[in-house]
Amino acid sequence: MAYKAVDSTSKKLIQIDISSDTVCPWCFVGKKNLEKAISLVNEQYNFEVRWHPFFLNPNAPKEGIKKSDYYKEKFGASKSELILSRMKEVFRGLGFEYDTAGLTKHLDSHRLISFAAGQGYGKQNELVEELFQNYFVQGKYIGDNQVLLDAANKVGIEGAAELINDPSKGLKEVNEELQTYSSHITGVPHFLKKAPEPIVKSKALLKTRVLPGFHYGNGTFIGDDEVQTNGWWKEKKGGKKRTLRGATVASMKSSKPPKPNPFETIWSPGKKTLMKEYEESTKASKFIDGRLGEG
Template sequence: MAQSTAKKLITIDVSSDSICPWCFVGKKNLDKALAQSKDQYDFEIKWHPFFLDPSLPKEGVSKEDTYKRKFGTARANQIIARMTEVFKGVGLEYNMSGLTGSTLDSHRLILFAGKQGSDIQHNLVEELFTGYFTQGKFIGDRDFLLECANKVGLEGAAEYLDNPNNGLQEVNEELGKYSANISGVPHYVINGKHQLSGGQPSEVFLRAFQVAAK
């Protein structure tokens, strides 16, 4: 009987921000590619922090007003209409209600989740994106963060978040290591060398896996 060959391991480092709509679209397409190729490869995915707007306040500001202030009303409306269509394309409803704000606590939580397993981390990112982009949840709300943590089985999240210093150094180290040389997100590094940027379609990920596995 022929011996079955071991599946090749593909590592994926994703730099992302919890309020980046293209990061959620990219994740949906990545997940599709992962599902299509899980028989060929084993995957290890790690999520790393990026701040699209470090000036956003911790207490939260209107999501829509922030867009209009940043891009101007006409351009903001164009962006919102475009994202609504793009989200529809991946089976999601784009929701601009609610608040936006500092994503620091979400990044602290994501890194904490990574210590309990890459699956837990990956699933937590999904819950954060889903709540923020489709349900109008506020990314800085402790209750929302803990609700996401509970859904994915992350243990000790409340105690961890209660100390604002937990994970701070780690977030800064990760920013220096993974975000210093990139100008936007999502950004993917596959097997430590093959780089992709933006909300790529699943076919692009599949091709990248093939190249990386050679």
Template sequence: MAESASNTASKKLIQIDVSSDSVCPWCFVGKKNLDKAIEASKDQYNFEIRWRPFFLDPSAPKEGVSKKEFYLQKYGNRYQGMFARMSEVFKGLGLEFDTAGLTGNSLDSHRLIHYTGKQAPEKQHTLVEELFIGYFTQGKFIGDREFLVETANKVGIEGAEEFLSDPNNGVTEVKEELAKYSKNITGVPNYTINGKVKLSGAQPPETFQSAFKAASA
């Protein structure tokens, strides 16, 4: 049954700015926990979530490279333990962590996330979910234009293919958001709730719920 306008209006608004990178597994874990907290709190609050860009590795190659080779070069043999740890964490979420496929620069995904935030802000959160699912559980390459367009179409974002076809579209805006929301951040995920409560890391749902309460006081 749909909520009445009065019930919706009586709820306090929780605005969440999430700094995240599309190739950050803990950002996906954090989103899953945030969603649980939102589901448990939806009778108390209305939510507005806005995804902001962050680059774990701005120098990552635009062309796709093997995930395993990339992380072996970056972390040495420690990457095997890291992958094993993420596999366990993802299992806890009912997901399978896919270590196959390619990784690389995530700029195009941030361009698409920004575009979605302007064109259909109510669909941005769902788009981010689908990008995470594709990259982390299906071996999709985050820099693959076809994957990005397919994801946009799946979520119902119009004009994404045309927007992404020009490599200059959205770049300035992504850089501006990076400077505004992620300038002083050293790691992600990072959350700013109602502009005053800040959290970092893949916090459990209960921590988010406490933050909602503090931010709405």
């Protein structure tokens, strides 16, 4: 689904920035459900969706391992079976069969996605869809150069071969995006909205869930432990502690409300995200910086 401004004089433009990992199944689910939500109001608004990198597992082997083996190693046999069963159920609800084949090192897919943005965010979105389909539905190794090139050629990304075959190209751009959009978050998908007016004015958009099991309130897509009102996070009494709750780590640590920001978080995983995954994701910047020095 391409998001293009077709009549900027009569429709307001809503920019949505998504931090995502190409091997995160919930990012694919979030994309499909966001598309459903957008379809409800596309006569009222134009949308520009931009994709930014996040690394759940920057140390994944390039040759790839089966998703099922990875889940067993990370969560244990019994829990991994429940996870895979749930994912298959969710994907069937979207009209897909969840494939449990290869998990790959995904840096190259993020390099390609960042590169595609230079040829238009519509093209970038088509590429993201193709890579998600390749990985989650067709079981392909999206760390493989030929798989990446085939995906790029299918959606018409020019110059992809040169980028893919040079592992140093695009690393700086990926690192900059990682620092700008993903360094402060604990999980994905993470959705940011930039628009001239609150998205709550489009009631229909709030009726379609980004992820199963989540609800909405106060004009924002939220999870059970995430509430945002007037640009600041509500306080919650929990036991003997008073904690700030929300998706933005920087806001949670701050003693004062953040400065006005044109972006508003409309959905992001909350504190239930495994800290192990967060710790792995924070290694990504140093990991990419290391790659910058490679010849």
